[in-house]
């Protein structure tokens with residue numbers, strides 16, 4: 465039976481609320497059925513017309529039939545209902561004139577005429593699987609948290625760097641062969657600028673050391689996680705994009721012992737307490753002395769042999785090379801206006817993918833970048 469406004473037995477607040485809610489429910493239901501000019505006109509006349517429309521019925525009930533004491537309240541409610549009806553009739557007109565044609569046009573551009581699909585609300589919903597943290601990000605966060613627990617804070621720098629921060633201030637002189645080890649990707653058309661201002665994709669996170677020392681004075685304890693780029697062809701162990709975590713500690717009286725103790729602790733925290741470290745002489749322009757850190761092979765327990773044959777992971781040496789480090793070269797302090805006679809410090813840099821590969825026994829770095837869910841979901 466079509467809706468008509470019900471007569472009221474009293475004018476209490478709860479009765480009026482119920483009356484209004486019921487009326488609005490029917491208004492909405494009938495508005496939703498309007499789909500062309502004829503149905504809209506019928507809807508408009510039924511709700512807003514001069515004679516016996518629902519609006520007129522409401523006026524009767526709330527104003528004329530109300531006892532004198534209730535008329536002000538009834539009148540206010542009538543005004544409210546009347547404006548809601550007007551508004552809904554207006555929107556229904558807009559919808560059939562504008563929204564529906566646009567929707568039909570969009571649908572018919574996707575589906576050939578009359579094959580419009582019907583909505584089957586009994587079909588099961590589409591399950592959206594939960595995502596998981598990417599193993600590289602997970603490893604990076606783990607490394608950062610080892611150092612956070614030692615009181616280090618986190619600094620970040622830009623991926624597009626200048627020659628100055630990526631090389632010069634890190635004590636790589638122009639034309640020095642150490643620059644060649646970095647397989648740099650340069651931004652094109654920079655030749656008109658002075659060398660130090662030319663842009664490149666940072667090849668390591670070490671420039672964040674300089675940016676940090678420029679804005680802070682010692683004592684400094686920071687780690688700098690981030691993405692780096694090199695002109696390397698992708699294969700099982702190389703990727704043109706990878707991640708590093710840089711570390712820097714500068715203070716008074718920092719020694720190589722502090723460096724050894726810090727990194728030995730970090731490697732045990734990442735790979736288990738039975739892992740040993742050794743420091744092997746190396747060269748980086750921004751540290752002096754420099755070292756490569758090796759950890760005892762986690763696959764053969766450092767023995768070099770597994771199940772009676774040579775361990776392929778450490779090539780039977782019992783050691784795996786993992787990161788670079790050293791004492792900050794005094795020349796670097798010159799670039800950031802620190803007094804090299806008063807401060808000392810150490811730095812280190814590690815490859816995140818390399819650590820993830822060892823931790824999770826992954827045999828191809830490309831698996832981190834291919835986006836294959838069968839690989840990634842194992843880390844969820």
Ligand code: DAH
Nearest residue numbers: 668670788789790811812813
């Ligand atoms: N930036 C070096 C690289 O990418 C790694 C490195 C070595 C960082 C020694 C350091 C360090 O901070 O002290 O090859």
